[in-house]
Amino acid sequence: VGCAFVVVRREEVLVVGRYRLDESCSNNQAEQLAIAKALEWLESNDQFKGSVRISTDSRITLDSMQDSKNHLPLIEKIREILLRLQLRCNVAFSWVKAHAGLAGNEQADRMAKAASKDRELSISYKSYPKTFLKLWAHRRSVHSWEQLWTGSLTGTLTREFFPSVSARLRMQHISITYRLTQLLSGHGKMAAYLYRFDIVPSPACSCDNSSAQTVDHLLWDCICLLPSRSALMQRVVTQSVGWPPGKSTLLQPQLFGYFTIFIN
Incomplete structure (x- = not known):
């Protein structure tokens, strides 16, 4: 999984940042990390003052930032950086349609895909999302259940109807x-x-x-x-x-x- 951000000023590309996430991470985490990294870069470059606009095609991330009940680590990190930046500049966010020809967004997408395939790029984020952990726990449970089912000395007739636990669940x-x-x-x-x-x-x-x-x-x-x-x-x-x-x-x-x- 990869993510990237592109800094554009007066139609000139100033900086491109690209990062690789652990393969177990979700696309939503990648979108959130891209914004967090863009804000980190902005915070470290104090010559940028006034108004800054961050455009993203991830509506889920924007909604998560607005949701006071959402306390995911990357969302909280974004909020913390924004609090520190508010004394220096005004950061606004906007949603843009994906693959609509917006140069900066298209370049960020290309860089994100390249980052996901670049094995020489170190992992920048590897916190597992709840969806991954739930899926992992479910698969582990089904695997254990499958072993118990196939190795059981009872239920022979029922096993003829349901040879596989995973197949029965479907x-x-x-x-x-x-x-x-x-x-x-x-x-x-x-x-x-x-x-x-x-x-x-x-x-x-x-x-x-x-x-x-x-x-x-x-x-x-x-x-x-x-x-x-x-x-x-x-x-x-x-x-x-x-x-x-x-x-x-x-x-x-x-x-x-x-x-x-x-x-x-």
């Missing part, structure tokens, strides 16, 4: 219901499950009084469910997926609706 189309939970876990009104707890006298399905009434049997083999299964089967085949498909395939967006109809 499945925003899935609405969990009572019946769906029973099928995904294998814990519900199925003879093979109830038989384990002596609730029913036999694990066999009523379709043939022989096959164990498990999730797999209900999904693929039970002849009592053949009429309901046919619509699901037809939809699966039209998706160029063989029958029977992997259990996780049934949870894909294009099949999930048909799957829930079958369950109900």
Whole structure:
């Protein structure tokens, strides 16, 4: 990530400052650092008095400076320098549209891009933004969860539907219901499950009084469910997926609706 500022007086470029930020920093931090560095330069050159205008294409930075509840480090640094400068000069800020042909702004953009790629340029700022830390913590949590999930000795059936934690988190189309939970876990009104707890006298399905009434049997083999299964089967085949498909395939967006109809 890079940033830059350009000092222009009477259409003459006096100074160009460019800086490299740590790759974990955000674009907003880069925009804020550019203004902070421009103000630092202005403060160190006391021959500049009177009125100074700083133009930026970052509306977010300008809004953040106006927000009294915003106390981000770079925003506070900008405010501190402005307080010291107010005795010497009047600093005004203006927003300019990005890539609109304004010479100083276009040059600053080019210098910022060059700075981000210049590995010989030392890192000027490396404080991580909250967005990065939240993303890092989330990814770390999901990674740990993934390891626990894949290494668990329980939940074998559910893992066939959800092999990956990260993939499950992306499945925003899935609405969990009572019946769906029973099928995904294998814990519900199925003879093979109830038989384990002596609730029913036999694990066999009523379709043939022989096959164990498990999730797999209900999904693929039970002849009592053949009429309901046919619509699901037809939809699966039209998706160029063989029958029977992997259990996780049934949870894909294009099949999930048909799957829930079958369950109900």
